Amino acid sequence: MSKFDAIRPFYETEVNDAIQEVVHHPMMKALMNFTFPETQDEVWKEQLLRTHSTRDFQCNFIYKSLQKVLEKTSDGLTTSGFEKLEKNTSYLFISNHRDILLDTSLLNACLFEHKLVMTASAIGDNLVQKSFLRKLARLNRNFLVQRGLSPREMLQSSKLLSEYISKLLQHENRSVWIAQREGRTKDGNDATNPGVLKMLAMAADEAELMDYFKKIKIVPVSISYEYDPTDALKMPQLMAEAKQEIYVKEKNEDFVNLMSGVMGQKRRIHLHVGAVLSTELDEIKGQHENSNKQIQALAQLIDDSILSHYKLWPTNYIAYDLLHKTTQYSHFYSENEKSLFERRLEMRIDHSNPLALQSFLAMYANPVVNKMKYENAI
Missing domain, CATH: 3.40.1130 (Glycerol-3-phosphate (1)-acyltransferase)
Structure with a gap:
């Protein structure tokens, strides 16, 4: 046994055996149906069972799943x-x-x-x-x-x-x-x-x-x-x-x-x-x-x-302005972007709880504070 066995990924020689163990799992079916919605189960199962390397698994399946996630979300x-x-x-x-x-x-x-x-x-x-x-x-x-x-x-x-x-x-x-x-x-x-x-x-x-x-x-x-x-x-x-x-x-x-x-x-x-x-x-x-x-x-x-190199989005600037009750960064976002963010805030946070509201806004605003500190702008 290797001393790294408790923490390491599968060796290439183990990849196909592991795939055989998970190919019929309902979560694998859900993942593959999401990734290849037009494909019959037998087809992706057959392809999976022919996979013998980590690289093939990542490039032919996980990469495609990620593309679908990006497309949908x-x-x-x-x-x-x-x-x-x-x-x-x-x-x-x-x-x-x-x-x-x-x-x-x-x-x-x-x-x-x-x-x-x-x-x-x-x-x-x-x-x-x-x-x-x-x-x-x-x-x-x-x-x-x-x-x-x-x-x-x-x-x-x-x-x-x-x-x-x-x-x-x-x-x-x-x-x-x-x-x-x-x-x-x-x-x-x-x-x-x-x-x-x-x-x-x-x-x-x-x-x-x-x-x-x-x-x-x-x-x-x-x-x-x-x-x-x-x-x-x-x-x-x-x-x-x-x-x-x-x-x-x-x-x-x-x-x-x-x-x-x-x-x-x-x-x-x-x-x-x-x-x-x-x-x-x-x-x-x-x-x-x-x-x-x-x-x-x-x-x-x-x-x-x-x-x-952290990229600040309109959501970061909106949160900063809402948290500090200012319009300091209003030139970085539109009214429409602000309305969308406020709608998200309404749906996700109980407004009767000021601590929750403050924590939520700070989560988005802190990258602005940190980046400005870094650039000596605050």
Whole structure:
């Protein structure tokens, strides 16, 4: 047994066996009927059963499913930055995180279209408790991040994860996607958790930490949705945090969020990949001898890239103006766009609850505040 068996995706030799186990599952039928509405079940089943590689599964099925999701639930995806990446090269994509499945799926679709190396992607094991979802995740080249561990187990798990990510990047020429912090950003404040970078650093094989980060080619990724399909679903947790209460998830909450994120209305989406962090890491090494300070500086560097390339939508400016009772950004949106946003607010939030209203608006407004702070405009 490999030491990575508990967290790794399927090997190519295991792909067809896994497909045979899930091909008749009702959730697979639902996914395929959504993706290929004109196709008889026997036809897609036969095609699936002839699939023997992760790449074929991703390109012939998951990519097509994603195109259908974009067609039905968005006004399109725009991208920037991909022309700076090199073919046949692995990168560590560190991304702000809005949606459980879509963030990484959209990045992979763009990498596929630009003929670049697709990623193995981190996913919390709490999101794939159901056997079907776990198999689907492993077929889609997801590796598991173990959650809910004791401090001692967490240390062992982090070491294993770090080693696995290093192996993918350095020995298998496989790109990796990881979020800048555990869990999705729920309040619109995107910030890199230094703990994620410390975990990655556990596998460092260089005397100088920044030399290791340079070697694994970090690319910051900014993703922004005009409408967050799970905005209202994030409210209970934000409200509990605002009242300094401990938030306990409902039994199927992760699964509901997962499905709502995929099938909810998003309008426009923009995905930007930044430049590979390189000379900046030499500067960090020159400025700080202390490894903790170096990690903090690297986290700030990633934040700077993500925030500076984050695309603000009319919804962000509308929320800012509504929250602050101003018209400061009214030149960025039309009256019609404002009415649509206010209608969404009415339908999703109880207006008799000022805290809920404020949390909802802040979720959309905070990216404006952060970007303006970054550009020294506030």
